[in-house]
Structure formats: C-alpha cells, structure tokens
Amino acid sequence: MISRTERTLNHAVLAVASILVVFPVIWFIFAALSPESSGRIDLTQLTWGNFATAWQAGSFGPAMFASAVITVGAVAGQTVLAILSGYAFGILGVIGQKVIFPIILLGLMISSEVFIIPLYYQFHAIGLTDTWLGLIIIQIGMGVPFGAFWMRATFRAVPPSLVEAAKIDGAHSWRILWQILFPIVRPATFTLVLLSFMWTWNDFFLALVFISDPSKQPATLALGVFQGQHTLNVNLMAAGSLIVALPVLLLYVFFQRHFIQGVISGAIKE
Amino acid sequence: MSLRTTSVRRPLAVAVRAAPRVRSRRRGWLGLAYAAPAIIAYGYVVIVPLLQSVNFSFYSWNGVTAARWVGISNYVSFFTDPALVESLWHVLVLIAFFSILPIVFGLISAALLGRGRVRGQGVYRWLLFLPQVLTSVVVAVIWKRIYGPDGPLNAALNAVGLGGLAHNWLGDFDWALPSLGLIGTWTALGFCMVLFVAGVTAIPDELYEQARMDGAGPVAEFFAVTLPGLRGQLAIAMTLTVTGALRAFDLVWITTQGGPGTSTTTPALLLYRKAFLNPDVGMAAAIGIVLAIFCLAIALVVNRLSEERDS
Numbered sequence: 411m412i413s414r415t416e417r418t419l420n421h422a423v424l425a426v427a428s429i430l431v432v433f434p435v436i437w438f439i440f441a442a443l444s445p446e447s448s449g450r451i452d453l454t455q456l457t458w459g460n461f462a463t464a465w466q467a468g469s470f471g472p473a474m475f476a477s478a479v480i481t482v483g484a485v486a487g488q489t490v491l492a493i494l495s496g497y498a499f500g501i502l503g504v505i506g507q508k509v510i511f512p513i514i515l516l517g518l519m520i521s522s523e524v525f526i527i528p529l530y531y532q533f534h535a536i537g538l539t540d541t542w543l544g545l546i547i548i549q550i551g552m553g554v555p556f557g558a559f560w561m562r563a564t565f566r567a568v569p570p571s572l573v574e575a576a577k578i579d580g581a582h583s584w585r586i587l588w589q590i591l592f593p594i595v596r597p598a599t600f601t602l603v604l605l606s607f608m609w610t611w612n613d614f615f616l617a618l619v620f621i622s623d624p625s626k627q628p629a630t631l632a633l634g635v636f637q638g639q640h641t642l643n644v645n646l647m648a649a650g651s652l653i654v655a656l657p658v659l660l661l662y663v664f665f666q667r668h669f670i671q672g673v674i675s676g677a678i679k680e
Numbered sequence: 681m682s683l684r685t686t687s688v689r690r691p692l693a694v695a696v697r698a699a700p701r702v703r704s705r706r707r708g709w710l711g712l713a714y715a716a717p718a719i720i721a722y723g724y725v726v727i728v729p730l731l732q733s734v735n736f737s738f739y740s741w742n743g744v745t746a747a748r749w750v751g752i753s754n755y756v757s758f759f760t761d762p763a764l765v766e767s768l769w770h771v772l773v774l775i776a777f778f779s780i781l782p783i784v785f786g787l788i789s790a791a792l793l794g795r796g797r798v799r800g801q802g803v804y805r806w807l808l809f810l811p812q813v814l815t816s817v818v819v820a821v822i823w824k825r826i827y828g829p830d831g832p833l834n835a836a837l838n839a840v841g842l843g844g845l846a847h848n849w850l851g852d853f854d855w856a857l858p859s860l861g862l863i864g865t866w867t868a869l870g871f872c873m874v875l876f877v878a879g880v881t882a883i884p885d886e887l888y889e890q891a892r893m894d895g896a897g898p899v900a901e902f903f904a905v906t907l908p909g910l911r912g913q914l915a916i917a918m919t920l921t922v923t924g925a926l927r928a929f930d931l932v933w934i935t936t937q938g939g940p941g942t943s944t945t946t947p948a949l950l951l952y953r954k955a956f957l958n959p960d961v962g963m964a965a966a967i968g969i970v971l972a973i974f975c976l977a978i979a980l981v982v983n984r985l986s987e988e989r990d991s
Contacts, residue, residue, distance in 0.1 A: 420798045423789050428807040431870045435810060437832060438822050449825060449832075487721075495718035502711035510719065517726050519979045521927050523948055524972040527955045527965050528732035529725065531743075551725020554718045583710055612815035614930045619956060630817045634934055637821045644825055651818045662813045666806050673812060674875055674916075 442648035449644030464649040473632035484549035484610045496561020517555030564598040601672040629654040736965035743959035754966035767945045777861025779921035786872030808870030816930035883909035915986035
C-alpha cells in the first residue's frame with residue numbers, strides 16, 4: 411500500500427507534467443475565442459465568430475473536404491491491404507516470406523524522404539501530381555509496412571484451433587477470413603483505422619511535395635499558407651488551427667485507449 | 681522492427697514446423713495471392729523509387745537538362761559542403777532536445793511515480809499524450825506564436841521583471857535552434873512518460889522486493905530494477921525520438937524555414953530545397969539515402985543493445 415505523502419507526490423508529478431504539456435494548447439484555445447487579433451486572452455467576450463471568419467478567410471471548406479477525401483480513400487485502402495496481407499503472413503504463410511516480410515518491415519524504419527523524389531518525377535510523368543488520387547496511392551503504399559506488421563501480429567494471436575475447425579468444415583480461405591477471423595480481429599482493425607486516419611490527416615510533407623494547386627490542397631497545407639498570411643491575426647490563426655486539428659482530436663476524445671495502445675505497441679512506425 | 685516482433689517470432693517457427701510440407705506449399709501460393717495487392721502497392725510506392733533514389737544519388741541533375749554521372753561526389757559533400765555539415769551539427773543539437781531531454785524527464789517522473797496506481801491516471805495519460813495526436817502544423821503554429829516577439833513567453837518574462845531576457849526567440853541566431861528543440865521536447869515528453877510509466881507497472885513485484893531485501897535504497901533500486909526493466913521502452917523511445925530529430929522538417933519549415941540565416945537548417949530541409957525548389961536532384965537523393973541509412977542504423981543498434989542485455 412502506498413502512503414498518503416507518496417500519493418500526493420504522484421499527483422504533483424503528473425499534474426506538473428500535464429500542465430506543462432497542455433498549457434500551450436489551452437492558451438491557444440483561449441486565443442481562438444478572444445476578440446483581439448493581438449492574441450491577448452479575453453474570455454469576457456467569447457468570439458465564436460473567429461471560427462467562421464477563419465473558415466472563410468483560409469478557405470478551409472474545400473481544404474477540409476480534400477483532407478476528408480484523401481483520408482477516407484487512404485484509410486480504406488490501407489485497411490483492406492492490411493487485413494489481406496496480415497492474413498497471408500500471419501495465417502496462410504507466403505511463398506518467400508522469409509525474404510518478403512523483412513523487406514516490408516524495412517519500410518517501418520525508412521521515411522518518405524528517401525523515395526519521394528523519384529516518385530515525384532514518376533507521378534509527374536503520368537499526371538498524378540496535384541491530384542488527390544496520387545496522394546491516396548502514396549499513402550496506401552506507405553501504409554503497407556505498418557498495416558502488414560500490425561494485422562499479422564493480430565492474426566497470429568487468434569487460436570489456431572479456430573481456423574483448423576473451420577477448415578475441417580470445408581470453409582474456403584476467403585470465408586474463413588471474413589466470417590470467422592474478421593469478427594475476432596475487429597477491435598485491432600479499428601485501432602489500425604484510427605491510427606491511419608490520424609497519420610493521413612496529419613500529413614504535411616507529402617501534401618507539400620505533391621500538391622501545388624491551392625484549390626486542391628488538404629487542410630494541413632491550407633493551414634500552413636493561412637498562418638503565413640495572418641501572422642497579425644493571432645485569434646484567427648488559432649481558430650484555423652483548431653479547425654484543422656478538430657477531426658483527429660474528436661476521435662482522440664472518444665477512443666483515447668485505441669490511440670495510446672496503438673501508438674505505443676506499434677511504436678516502430680515514425 | 682524486431683523491437684516488437686521478437687515476441688511473436690518464436691511461435692512462428694513452431695507453427696511452420698508443425699504444418700505438413702506439401703499443404704503449406706500450396707497455401708504459400710494462396711498466401712502470396714492475398715498479399716499481392718499490398719506487395720505491389722508497397723513495391724510501386726516505396727521499393728522501386730527507393731532503388732531509383734540510389735541511382736539518382738550518383739548523378740548531378742537539375743531536373744530538366746540531361747543528368748551527368750558524378751560517382752560518389754554527392755556523398756563526399758557530406759564532408760565538404762559547409763551547409764550540409766552545419767545541418768548535421770544541428771541534428772545533434774536537436775537530438776539533445778528531441779530525445780535526451782524527454783527521455784531523462786520521462787525516467788525521472790517514472791521513478792518518482794513508482795508503482796502506485798494513481799486515481800485519475802487515465803485523465804493524466806490523455807493530457808500527456810495529446811501532443812502526439814496534434815498535426816505538426818498545429819504544433820508549429822502554436823509555438824511560433826508562443827515564441828513571437830510579442831508572444832506569451834516574452835510577456836511572461838516581462839511580467840516577472842525578467843524583460844531583459846526577452847528575445848525574438850525564433851528570429852535570433854543563437855536562440856532559434858534551442859527554441860525549436862524545446863518544441864520537440866514538449867512533443868515527446870508526454871509520450872516518454874506514458875511509455876515509461878506503463879513499462880514500470882509491468883515490472884514484476886518480486887524484483888522490487890528482492891532489491892529491497894538486499895537493502896537497496898530508492899536510487900539503487902532505480903538503477904538495479906527500474907532502468908533495466910524499461911529496456912524495451914527505452915529502445916522504442918530512443919529510436920522514435922532520434923529518428924524524429926534526424927528527419928525534422930515540418931516544424932522547421934513552418935517556424936523558421938531554416939533561418940535566420942542558416943541557423944536552423946536540417947538535412948530534410950536541404951533535401952526538400954534541393955529536390956523541389958532549386959533542383960540539385962542527385963544531391964537531394966543522396967541526402968535521402970544517408971538519412972535512411974542513419975535511421976536504419978539507429979533502429980538496429982538500439983534494438984541490438986536492448987536485446988543483448990536481455991539475455
């Protein structure tokens with residue numbers, strides 16, 4: 411049993427660290443709600459209109475739509491590929507997996523800078539730069555290492571007897587996957603969906619490289635432009651930032667356990 | 681990679697041996713069919729361009745006119761090009777802030793917290809982990825504002841009578857890099873704490889009882905039990921934060937773009953400029969390759985160290 415002083419100390423340590431971490435975010439939220447463009451906090455007149463003004467001025471409408479399209483496309487693709495390849499590597503076994511799987515895992519440790527330059531010229535040649543489809547394709551390909559790694563580990567944790575029993579019943583590999591295994595691995599798949607949503611939505615670098623048409627840029631890129639143009643309107647800048655961060659923050663509020671467990675146990679990526 | 685896969689690798693060997701040869705061969709082709717979409721996507725987006733990058737890195741090319749073979753001279757630039765050498769020094773400074781500081785603070789707080797469960801732990805965890813889910817752009821915008829000449833940091837310094845210390849933090853040749861670094865500390869601190877605190881709770885009670893019976897004080901106990909028990913978590917934290925420092929781009933791009941002067945340039949920033957702004961594509965590819973080799977080496981070395989002491 412821990413003593414009272416120990417308990418107080420524990421709370422003190424956690425509270426100090428939490429305040430240090432959260433203070434800048436809170437301050438920013440307050441700035442977004444304040445009427446003054448200097449960024450001075452004034453909560454006596456909550457100015458919700460800042461969000462509408464920022465939304466207009468930064469044309470966040472189209473940008474959020476772009477982010478949504480890219481993210482949904484990428485997450486759907488990544489998830490399907492992760493399930494199929496995780497099933498293949500985790501349960502079925504793959505010809506040459508001793509070579510193939512390590513090469514896939516290699517992708518967990520290298521970052522986009524290494525392959526982005528030739529990819530840019532390749533995409534440029536076939537007209538995929540400045541398109542959402544181009545970004546979706548890149549995100550899907552880049553998501554393979556983590557997806558395969560994550561779903562393979564998940565499928566391996568399923569008791570083999572379940573698969574064996576289904577096979578004896580004459581079920582096909584496709585039916586075994588979707589009718590027997592998928593319901594079991596659904597929670598882990600959901601974690602994967604959340605993580606790839608976050609990673610795709612939060613991407614800045616790929617969008618910066620591949621999207622130059624302002625009418626096609628996703629929200630993170632739009633925010634980068636917006637903050638450069640409105641350095642003197644701190645409250646708008648803060649409001650714009652919160653708009654861009656909101657979708658992931660909302661998911662984080664509801665599914666924090668998935669996020670934290672996912673990032674920590676899959677911490678190899680990034 | 682094997683940071684986490686070591687635990688799942690052993691059962692694999694057993695399973696493979698147990699399966700009958702012939703059937704597993706047929707299933708292997710079936711498996712390949714299932715894995716094919718992923719392998720093709722990965723090969724097209726990552727592996728083929730990666731190999732092309734290696735090829736690019738031996739050429740001098742401005743992206744338009746014909747490329748010229750230059751051998752390893754792009755790699756030699758890592759020793760001779762002052763801008764590049766400088767950016768590597770910046771990475772070392774960033775590693776201190778992105779990696780060492782948060783890990784040390786994380787360890788100290790994990791030691792102070794000990795093993796008692798604290799009420800409201802979930803709330804603390806949620807708060808501490810928050811910077812991990814914020815997009816780098818938002819983090820950069822927040823801190824750019826905090827560090828601004830008339831931002832809250834200077835206002836606070838003025839308010840407590842330390843106005844003499846106020847700076848234009850990100851616009852100052854000496855302060856810009858450490859200021860950037862502290863943003864990384866802020867981002868990683870909560871992550872390290874959450875990781876280490878979770879790790880401490882997983883250390884078996886017996887080890888602590890044993891240490892206490894041997895008469896170890898809290899400090900000796902930390903070095904004898906807690907620190908070795910956190911090996912795996914330390915390896916993860918080191919790999920992620922060090923490679924994060926090596927790759928630093930988003931933060932730098934939005935806050936300082938490498939300035940003032942060249943005081944906050946990073947290799948990734950130079951890569952972006954050389955690849956897309958004033959093309960020296962071969963050089964950019966070489967930077968990418970070197971970054972990748974560093975990241976791989978760090979992951980492997982850290983992983984090896986953490987496993988060696990394991991056995």
